[in-house]
Amino acid sequence: MDILTQQLINGLVLGSVYALVALGYTMVYGILELINFAHGEITMMGAMVALAVIGALVGAGVDLPGVVIALFGLLAAIPVCMALGFAIERVAYRPLRHAPRLAPLITAIGMSIVLQNVAMLIWGRQYISFPPILPQGRHQLLGATITDVQIAILCTSVILMAALVTLVKRTRLGRAMRATAQAPQIAGLMGVNVNTIISLTFVLGSALAAVAGFMVSAYYGLAHYYMGFMLGLKAFSAAVLGGIGNLAGAMLGGLLLGVIESLGAGYIGDLTGGFLGSHYQDVFAFFVLILVLVLRPSGLLGERVVERA
Amino acid sequence: MIEPTRKNAWRSFLLLAALLVALPFLVDAGLGRAWVRVLDFTLLYILLALGLNIVVGYAGLLDLGYIAFYAVGAYLYALLASPHFGLHLPFWMLLPIGAATAAAFGVMLGTPTLRLRGDYLAIVTLGFGEIIRIFLNNLNAPINITNGPQGVNMIDPIQIGGLLFDKTHTLFGVTFSAAHQYSYLFLLLTLTVIFVCLRLQDSRIGRAWVAIREDEVAAEAMGINTRNLKLLAFAMGATFGGVAGGLFAGFQGFISPESFNLMESILIVCMIVLGGMGNIPGVILGAVLLTVLPEALRYLGDAQRALLGHVVVDPADLRMLLFGIALIVVMLYRPAGLLPSRRRQRELVAEAGVAEQEQASVYDAQR
Numbered sequence: 001m002d003i004l005t006q007q008l009i010n011g012l013v014l015g016s017v018y019a020l021v022a023l024g025y026t027m028v029y030g031i032l033e034l035i036n037f038a039h040g041e042i043t044m045m046g047a048m049v050a051l052a053v054i055g056a057l058v059g060a061g062v063d064l065p066g067v068v069i070a071l072f073g074l075l076a077a078i079p080v081c082m083a084l085g086f087a088i089e090r091v092a093y094r095p096l097r098h099a100p101r102l103a104p105l106i107t108a109i110g111m112s113i114v115l116q117n118v119a120m121l122i123w124g125r126q127y128i129s130f131p132p133i134l135p136q137g138r139h140q141l142l143g144a145t146i147t148d149v150q151i152a153i154l155c156t157s158v159i160l161m162a163a164l165v166t167l168v169k170r171t172r173l174g175r176a177m178r179a180t181a182q183a184p185q186i187a188g189l190m191g192v193n194v195n196t197i198i199s200l201t202f203v204l205g206s207a208l209a210a211v212a213g214f215m216v217s218a219y220y221g222l223a224h225y226y227m228g229f230m231l232g233l234k235a236f237s238a239a240v241l242g243g244i245g246n247l248a249g250a251m252l253g254g255l256l257l258g259v260i261e262s263l264g265a266g267y268i269g270d271l272t273g274g275f276l277g278s279h280y281q282d283v284f285a286f287f288v289l290i291l292v293l294v295l296r297p298s299g300l301l302g303e304r305v306v307e308r309a
Numbered sequence: 310m311i312e313p314t315r316k317n318a319w320r321s322f323l324l325l326a327a328l329l330v331a332l333p334f335l336v337d338a339g340l341g342r343a344w345v346r347v348l349d350f351t352l353l354y355i356l357l358a359l360g361l362n363i364v365v366g367y368a369g370l371l372d373l374g375y376i377a378f379y380a381v382g383a384y385l386y387a388l389l390a391s392p393h394f395g396l397h398l399p400f401w402m403l404l405p406i407g408a409a410t411a412a413a414f415g416v417m418l419g420t421p422t423l424r425l426r427g428d429y430l431a432i433v434t435l436g437f438g439e440i441i442r443i444f445l446n447n448l449n450a451p452i453n454i455t456n457g458p459q460g461v462n463m464i465d466p467i468q469i470g471g472l473l474f475d476k477t478h479t480l481f482g483v484t485f486s487a488a489h490q491y492s493y494l495f496l497l498l499t500l501t502v503i504f505v506c507l508r509l510q511d512s513r514i515g516r517a518w519v520a521i522r523e524d525e526v527a528a529e530a531m532g533i534n535t536r537n538l539k540l541l542a543f544a545m546g547a548t549f550g551g552v553a554g555g556l557f558a559g560f561q562g563f564i565s566p567e568s569f570n571l572m573e574s575i576l577i578v579c580m581i582v583l584g585g586m587g588n589i590p591g592v593i594l595g596a597v598l599l600t601v602l603p604e605a606l607r608y609l610g611d612a613q614r615a616l617l618g619h620v621v622v623d624p625a626d627l628r629m630l631l632f633g634i635a636l637i638v639v640m641l642y643r644p645a646g647l648l649p650s651r652r653r654q655r656e657l658v659a660e661a662g663v664a665e666q667e668q669a670s671v672y673d674a675q676r
Contacts, residue, residue, distance in 0.1 A: 113633030
């Protein structure tokens, strides 16, 4: 029972991060029907910039509480990632909006390679560690342990997701986004500036990615120029799992994928009598993904696509 | 009037054949011995790209896990012809076994994914590729099958009849190194595959694939058995991948799961799209460019030394960056690829008008 609760908590924390990244994929897909392969790399950039700022502040001996220093890092990462998202859309996707379907996929892959290597040139090939400035508190919950960092990640994700949903459903901007997702040309006729909306979608998604990147590096205590690849892949899987183009689907998919992964890693050994170990964690995630898609080809919430954005 | 053109065709054919025969030596003389190996790898990638082109280019099924079939072919060859299990099967058995197993994996991937389209198919194939790689990486315990991350080494070199490809041979006073011999073998297989692809393209099957690519529902209505043909596309693509994998294992003598990561799958998709999807010369061009370009960019260090007097940035760090930029730039200026097929070119010209019409009709339907 304790192990189950523990794995559930770990899974939910991880899953909420996946969900934040998945939202970026799904928003872009909802509007442009484009897999923004570079999104994982934006997440990585968020983590790297945040860590660089935090490292510099700690190195300079700034006398501030750890949480404040970490917040400075996050606040530096968000605008950088927003600018990156904006620039990527302008350079790599906008000129190809009417090109054959696979062309923007290739530029997206190109962008992803470029960002990875730029990060490698700036920060090197080695892992960068998160300075131990965050509170290390541990709490008991239903027989399992939950750390301060985990609580912070969960709360931040929930708040951000709620904010995004409100934005998309309740505001003028959100309405414009939904209209653009449904029919770009008609939205344009109704006075929506489609290009601005698309740019804003990228900027919003990138801001979420920056937060997610920061949280991942805080959770694992590490960042690396290659970390965005697998994270992006998982998040994209999560978005597809929930039904790509669907906001609620991305959140559900992210949380589910996180929980499945951590339960899978925890129990696969027992299930197979020790034949398969916890390093099959990724197999488990992908296997469930394939199974869900085979049984429900449009994803879990894929058919109710009215409210995509 | 027919006679001279036929003669011309023969002349260019002979010229091309002579060029291909001389190619390894030209490369050796012009660029150095290391480049003969690059030539071998280029030929392997051409094989892979042509195989994937059947799935992506002809049948329009975006497969992001293609490298899995390459891995299956390579691992079968490695396990059946190395000291790892103490098995040493002959080459003429290994290649068909690898090809058939890869084809079986192709069908295994194809069957559950028949209903999926577009990006959903892409993500499932991607997951499949990753699953295969993770299994290869971890199947060393409790029973050691794949030897895990260490990979399999001391794989038997390819041997046909009495000819061992790993040894240097001298024939009529010309010395053939291992790389030279492999390049001829790969060239032969590549030509065979090109021939098969050319024949497939205009066959009933090839036309059915194009029909499925353009509109699956319409194709089905025309009496095309979409299920069998999609499975066939997966199986054929996988077969070529398996053959290429076997050759790779024999050629390299060592394989590990690292050679079969997602980036490789993506690279092969890039070759096809960059060169021109569905067009054989385009696919070959894409494969050649994307294999040679990263190798050529290794010389960046020398260029920096010549220009600036010292190495500013390590070329190994810079070349992937330039590679990424090259991908973006080419796609921005040639979105249909460098050598698009004629059908695609026509479509692109017509596309703007058609897209507007489609939008309008969708709008009408919604009202």
